[in-house]
Amino acid sequence: METQIDRMKKELHTIRHQSAELHEKILDELRSCAISSNPGSAALTKLLHLQIDVATVEVKLDHTTRRLAKAQHRRSEIRERLLMHLAGTHAMLECEKKLSSRETTPPDSPITSEWPKIRI
Numbered sequence: 001m002e003t004q005i006d007r008m009k010k011e012l013h014t015i016r017h018q019s020a021e022l023h024e025k026i027l028d029e030l031r032s033c034a035i036s037s038n039p040g041s042a043a044l045t046k047l048l049h050l051q052i053d054v055a056t057v058e059v060k061l062d063h064t065t066r067r068l069a070k071a072q073h074r075r076s077e078i079r080e081r082l083l084m085h086l087a088g089t090h091a092m093l094e095c096e097k098k099l100s101s102r103e104t105t106p107p108d109s110p111i112t113s114e115w116p117k118i119r120i
Helices: 002-035 041-101
Strands: none
């Protein structure tokens, strides 16, 4: 479970990095269009493709974020169950220890009764 969460965190980091790079590219294209006197259709096409790439990365980012949240929730549920089992096991061992420290044979009865003798 821990390795799965670590893998998802790395994937999330990679996707965020890709998103940041794409945003930088879009900003560079917008700056170059603003500087040039005649923005051509090639620049607009490039911006459109970059925007599509950004949208794709954002969808991946949302999906990976949801998967990570589910995995972390699952991990916390598993930890909670493990702690409950450990607590139950500890309680059972303590109870067993107390029972074994007591005498295993019942104590002698303080009342002694003799059977009446029967005469024949």
